[in-house]
Amino acid sequence: MERKTDWAGIAEETRLDRRREERRVIRFPIEVSGIDAQGKPFTERTTTEDVSESGVRFSLRMPLEFEAVVAVKLVHQDGPTVFVGKLVLYQVRRVDVQGEHRLVGAVKLQSASIWKGADATPDKDPSSAH
Numbered sequence: 001m002e003r004k005t006d007w008a009g010i011a012e013e014t015r016l017d018r019r020r021e022e023r024r025v026i027r028f029p030i031e032v033s034g035i036d037a038q039g040k041p042f043t044e045r046t047t048t049e050d051v052s053e054s055g056v057r058f059s060l061r062m063p064l065e066f067e068a069v070v071a072v073k074l075v076h077q078d079g080p081t082v083f084v085g086k087l088v089l090y091q092v093r094r095v096d097v098q099g100e101h102r103l104v105g106a107v108k109l110q111s112a113s114i115w116k117g118a119d120a121t122p123d124k125d126p127s128s129a130h
Contacts, residue, residue, distance in 0.1 A: 021052050021054060022052060023050050023051070023052045023055075024050060024051055024052065025049070025050045026048060026050065026051055026115075027047045027048055028047060028048045028051065028074055028115070029045065029046075029047055029074065029075050029076060029077075030045070030046060030047065030048055030056075030058060030072050030073065030074055031043060031044070031046075031072070031073050031075045031084070032044050032045075032046060032060060032062075032070050032071070032072055033070065033071045034064070034068055034069060034070035034071060035068065036062045036063055036064060037062075037063040037064060037065050037068075038063075042062045044060055044061060044062050045075060046058050046059055046060055047059075049103065051115050053108075053113060053115070054107060054108050055090070055093075055105065055106060055107045055108060056072060056090060056105075056106055056108075057103065057104065057105045057106075058072075058104055058106075059098075059101045059102065059103055059104070060101065060102050060104055061100060061101055061102075062102070063102065064092050064095055064102065064104060065092070066092060066093070066094075066095060067091055067092060067093070068091070068092045069089055069090070069091050069092075069109065070090050070091075070092065070106060071088070071089055071090075072087070072088055072089075072090050072106070072114065073085050073086060073087045073088070073114065074114055086112060086114060088108060088109075088110050088112050088113075088114045089108075089109040089110055090106035090107060090108055090109060091107055091109055092104055092105070092106050093105050093106060093107050
């Protein structure tokens with residue numbers, strides 16, 4: 001007897017969030033460094049769109065290749081003083097072009113966490129703080 005594949009059931013499972021951990025919509029100020037799509041080094045300051053313990057999503061102007069490795073670190077400016085957190089490596093797993101920006105999804109390559117203890121408010125833009 002031939003067994004039929006339940007494609008509708010598979011599609012529904014795929015549609016559901018398959019992440020093993022919670023993704024939090026938090027805007028942290030970060031600095032992203034790496035090699036762009038033209039093979040040139042770059043550094044760009046931006047903010048996170050959301051974070052999880054194993055990944056991050058952020059917007060960049062710089063074009064990146066799929067699977068490129070980037071260094072991400074938290075930055076915070078208090079007047080003329082800039083505080084920089086520890087650097088953690090991520091691998092680009094998704095790049096969605098949105099006008100002049102790219103929405104980048106990346107997975108962490110190291111066990112270190114840069115989000116724990118970071119000062120940010122969920123769903124708020126840190127530039128609006130005083």
